[in-house]
Amino acid sequence: MKGRRYSYCLYLILIQTLASYVPSLAAPEGSLITQIPGFSGNFPSRHYAGYVTIDENHGKKLYYYFVESERNPREDPVVLWLNGGPGCSSFDGFVYEHGPFNFEAGKPHGSLPTLHQNPYSWSKVSSILYLDSPSGVGLSYSENISDYITGDLKTASDSHVFLLKWFELYPEFISNPFFISGESYAGIYVPTLANEVAKGIDAGIKPILHLKGYMVGNGVTDDVIDGNALVPFVHGMGLISEELFEEVTIQCNGSYYNSTADSCQKKLATVDEEIKDINVYDILEPCYHATPSKISFTTTKLPQSFRRLGVSERPLPVRKRMFGRAWPLRAPVRDGLVPSWPQLLSEVDVPCTDDEVATAWLNSEAVRRAIHAEPKTVAGNFELCTDRLKFYHDAGSMIKYHKNLTSRGYRALIYSGDHDMCVPFTGSEAWTRSIGYKKADSWRPWFVNDQVAGYIQVYENNLIFLTIKGAGHTVPEYKPREALEFYSRWLADKKI
Template sequence: MRVFNSFILIILIQIALSCNPALSAPDGSLVAKLPGFNGSFPSKHYSGYVTINEKKFYYYFVESERNPSKDPVVLWLNGGPGCSSFDGFIYEHGPFNFAKEPHDGFPTLHLNPYSWSKVSSMIYLDSPSGVGFSYSTNETDYITGDLKTASDSHTFLLKWFELYPEYQNNPFYIAGESYAGIYVPTLAYEVANGIDAGVKPVLNLKGYLVGNGIADNVFDGNALVPFAHGMGLISDELFEAVNSECNGGYYNPTSQNCKIKLDKVHEAIGDLNIYNILEPCYHAPASFIQLKNTNVPLSFRRLGETERPLPVRKRIFGRAWPYRALVRDGHVPTWPQLLSGENVPCTDEEVADIWLNNEAVRKALHADSADLAGRWDLCTDRIYFNHDAGSMIKYHKNLTSRGYRALIYSGDHDMCVPFTGTEAWTRSIGYKTIDEWRPWYVKGQVSGFTHGYDYNLTFLTIKGAGHTVPEYKPLESLEFYSRFLAGANI
């Protein structure tokens, strides 16, 4: 009888686990509340670390608000290299909007009506080790690159799905923007190869999304000048002169006359916000810069009542390699390394910096203390990163030819990774057109343009958006994202 009762108990526990995914989540990973937010979360949140040797990779997981047992699971990666995926969480498509008006000394959090967790579960990963809350006890791990990052992220995913086995059968996608134009396809390639090799657990990879992502030196490098001319940022005379001197090749000028003309182009556009030419260029107050460059813990109220911070949704925010020095093989400096300690130009990172460097917030997020993990920086200077994967075009062709769906989207007012270069390299793959260039709509309004190719490759523009598309066009972003995941025409 005892054996029979034990058998019944095991069956009941298994049924309970299948009905309630939270029961199989790691102990202590549930996020119960967050400083600055009053109210109930619309879905369950989990966070913590996955350990790989001496590296500790931090993640924040948001269950889908719709049907977490069936909806896709999407891994989100910000770029840099060296920038935290809390960029996407706080400023783009996370479950909250952050306002600078304080609540109990913290920025105030409101529910985001356009969160991508409306239709999918989201994993926000700080990668590689040394970025955001992720760190290693062996500082040699901070010497890394494209291929090592992809390998580590694949290992992270295998371990993560072991911790959350209830999601192993859900459709899985990888998404990211900017330098994640390299992170995403290289990781998808690792995952796809692991699936083919029978690596367990078997991930249910269906496809990937890349927003304003770098892909290829030549295509991306030659995109700026035609973009600047087409947008009316440089004159016909300058465009004709630079085109004549450079023979249409701008990314690697070989003649002095070409360099001189390119300098004139850069001078003409130098004071614009390269991440969205429609937006002003944000300049942080001196008091914030001083606080940020000290080891004193940050507090929201210490900014001072005399400061007039910009509303959060007016911040200018983006992560990418600057147009003056495109990504080439070899060492890629992070933004602080490139700018001698300063962070990304034209961006307001105050809310994220203040919130994530507060010890009460870190404790609520299950992030290790600053003594262990270091202070949180939007983009770190503690990694040494090498670009060693080459052009991404071969990765995209490999993945799409194997049946994985790909959405390559671009905010059409981003000057850092202009849509013209992205459109050109997607076309260069040589796939047959399935859906001719046409507008796509949200609520009866043109929201951009799309071009569909064979092998489920889609190129999409978002009208009026900058480098970080969901920041500028949250409604339209949730629309194209939802349609893509559902397999519908955009």
């Protein structure tokens, strides 16, 4: 009897052990990825990918790539990741930032890259759901091209539909803590989507998502506050002189956003001239200029176009930028659309763009078959940032969204690489302070391996503002170790 009880106990232990290594039992048939061209060896966790149809009538499909946690996928958080643009694929984050692989460019130029395991992948502590959104971005597509005319609010609504359908396909993850995250223009995507999810929870829409909070990196938030952030940033970084800073402050009355005063515009033009050769994504990195056969491009006008972001609800075209990111651009309206800037550049390539690895990998039909993506004949050529969208910035300031969500108990981490000139930390620090919450802690450094990794301000209602020392616009790309560290601590609700 004793031996039989002992055998039965061993049987139970074996069953429990096997069960812990067999997540995603309800995953859609054919979604499991078993191998990927360019990578040899075993995956450190299970990967799934495919399409979710969010509009049957239009054939509107959103593509996802899901990486299970390498630690404990049954209990670890599920985190949705969104890149910005609008118009940039979340493979930007997957390939260049915190995905499960590091990509080594192929030789010769344009050939398939070689993949290695990423020791700082965010899948070390969580499951990550990479989503190409809205339709028309990355590997997502629609059979009705009218779906490529969209905006903030429609994108949030579509992404919410995606999540409801996705969790129906993967019901074993519904009880896991769920977080929404992203960077850059996802500063709009994340809070608007979190708001949709929260409303769905309140309304009892099933499945009930276990939303705990959200995270935004170097995110667009408020036109005026973000638009006023550049001049103080470049002055504080020593990129313009004290004399010029005093002059532009006087002429613009301390308000640099969308000023119509000639005297202010002239001084802002001088500021732009001073910083035109600086890499807008990381002021410490070089900016490579065009070969003589192309128009020499600098970042001169980018900050000015940023100051004009969202002046109206007119459609915003998407233009590739340095490192393949994109930004909604403003210019005089012609025929109801906003032309790309500057008009001189037209269709020429933007120097500093480097999408080689992602483009070569995701335009390979072998890779597409392996990751269950439609071929180019259906979904089109992969571009890290597309210009086929007509996008409306119609959600306004995000501050009301943040205040509503955090006041209701949702946790929020707002982080900034402190050397990003595109969406400077000065703006993010200002708007988080403007919400008016009391400080729960003093401004202080945070550490990784006994070294200062940045600075942190904790507010009441679980709102945190965090800087990462020496990082640019895409923090995990510049500081992968530090990024994984604050990400891990925050998800676990531990002190950073």
